[in-house]
Amino acid sequence: MRTPAAPDRSRLRVLVVEDDDTIGRHLETGLRGHDFAPTWCRTGAGALAEAEQAPYEVLLLDLGLPDMDGLDVARQLRARLPDLLIVVLTARTDDIDIIAGLDAGADDYLVKPFSLTVLLARLRAHLRRHVVAMPAREPVQVGDLVVDITARRCALLGKDVPLRAKEFDLLAVLSERVGEAVSRETLMAEVWDENWFGSTKTLDVTLAGLRRRLTEAAQSQGRPARLPRITTLRGHGYRLERKPDPPD
Numbered sequence: 001m002r003t004p005a006a007p008d009r010s011r012l013r014v015l016v017v018e019d020d021d022t023i024g025r026h027l028e029t030g031l032r033g034h035d036f037a038p039t040w041c042r043t044g045a046g047a048l049a050e051a052e053q054a055p056y057e058v059l060l061l062d063l064g065l066p067d068m069d070g071l072d073v074a075r076q077l078r079a080r081l082p083d084l085l086i087v088v089l090t091a092r093t094d095d096i097d098i099i100a101g102l103d104a105g106a107d108d109y110l111v112k113p114f115s116l117t118v119l120l121a122r123l124r125a126h127l128r129r130h131v132v133a134m135p136a137r138e139p140v141q142v143g144d145l146v147v148d149i150t151a152r153r154c155a156l157l158g159k160d161v162p163l164r165a166k167e168f169d170l171l172a173v174l175s176e177r178v179g180e181a182v183s184r185e186t187l188m189a190e191v192w193d194e195n196w197f198g199s200t201k202t203l204d205v206t207l208a209g210l211r212r213r214l215t216e217a218a219q220s221q222g223r224p225a226r227l228p229r230i231t232t233l234r235g236h237g238y239r240l241e242r243k244p245d246p247p248d
């Protein structure tokens with residue numbers, strides 16, 4: 001039987017088994033930014049050993065591994081851990097491979113290339129039905145701005161701020177780590193997922209748009225509003241400051 005999760009642990013443990021550096025790093029960064037606690041293994045043997053050490057709720061499993069067939073990893077872990085949510089990540093698109101994956105004990109599969117957004121949506125859907133619940137995300141308040149990630153709402157002094165989808169996503173990632181430096185790589189991976197390794201100019205353009213909309217929202221209030229400052233960290237990324245700017 002699976003070792004029960006410690007009651008005070010709010011993050012779900014995900015074992016990522018992937019030998020591709022780019023995909024592995026992308027998954028690790030993306031999952032960490034979305035309330036999961038990922039551990040990344042590059043081999044099947046490493047994954048089997050790791051699963052002995054710690055209780056995992058989710059297994060993301062590449063089928064083409066350097067040391068063994070991913071299907072064997074799925075079979076062995078399914079036999080040991082009946083409650084484990086197993087999602088197979090595969091470049092194989094033949095039905096026969098997908099059927100083999102499900103027969104080996106996988107709950108679901110994703111065909112590469114897939115986006116982080118789709119993966120997260122699938123995980124949430126499974127976990128809602130699974131034994132474990134996703135931790136709820138409390139709205140984040142900085143100054144007079146409230147960012148409610150679950151409801152996808154951003155309000156200044158109680159009044160909704162109209163943001164474009166990517167501007168909201170960017171603000172959401174920064175809000176989750178208020179006061180912390182967030183690297184360009186993390187922002188690209190979490191907001192733009194599959195395009196994260198491309199040009200990052202889109203990040204600066206979107207951030208400029210976000211700053212502009214927040215300033216406009218503050219100006220249209222008709223009363224002073226304390227707006228959070230987003231500091232540019234040259235050569236690294238951005239930081240949403242805990243302490244808001246004084247009202248104009």
Ligand code: CA
Nearest residue numbers: 019062064065
């Ligand atoms: Ca592989």
